Amino acid sequence: MTIGVLALQGDFREHARMTLALGADVRLIRQPEDLRGVDGLILPGGESTTMGKLMGSFGLDHAIMECFNNGTLAIYGTCAGMILLAREIQDRTDQPRLGLLDVTVRRNAFGRQKESSEEDLAVEGLDPRFHAIFIRAPVIVRTGPEVKVLAAVSEGPVYVQQGRILVSSFHPELGTDTRIHQQFLRLAAQSHTQEV
Ligand code: GLN
Secondary structure: OEEEEEOOOOOHHHHHHHHHHOOOEEEEEOOHHHHOOOOEEEEOOOOHHHHHHHHHHOOHHHHHHHHHHHOOOEEEEEOHHHHHHEEEEOOOOOOOOOOOEEEEEEOOOOOOOOOEEEEEEOOOOOOOOEEEEEEOOOEEEEEOOOOEEEEEEOOEEEEEEEOOEEEEOOOHHHOOOOHHHHHHHHHHHHHHOOOO
16 A cells, blocks of 8 residues: 655655554655555644645645546544645635545644643544644534544644545644554545445
């Protein structure tokens, strides 16, 4: 299986390292051609405005949407990646995004005090809890009918799935627990065989 990691900005190296350690082939994605033959795509954490603009200027936004809509591509977005996938971004109607996930997100949702925090999170399908690292994280404030909440904090959902799309507000790639990446690899394998 080949997993692409969007490598325009943000912590793509950490995602690549973790995905490689799980035995997948990893390809750094910088232009539309790089998406050919990729089964899963990771949108890393970083700065969603910058990443969105860069995606647009390289034509990657349309290329990703085309691979998703006309193929079996699975996508996992962390933090800024979650924001890029969201259909709506609260108070940021003009921020560039892919809009494939039927949610509304609020950026930097945890305020100053909890700007960066760690929490042992109850995640559906994972036992024991997952040690989640949040860095200026978004939270989901609206979920569409197709969206399944896999983990939430008091501010709202932070890990959800909609068909072939998985997103987390937190950063599994910065820890040592690979279980979230394993869930994504399973999703990418299933969607490849049309089961999702
Ligand atoms: N606050 C960033 C944004 O809104 C996301 C932070 C992150 O990806 N760690 O784009």
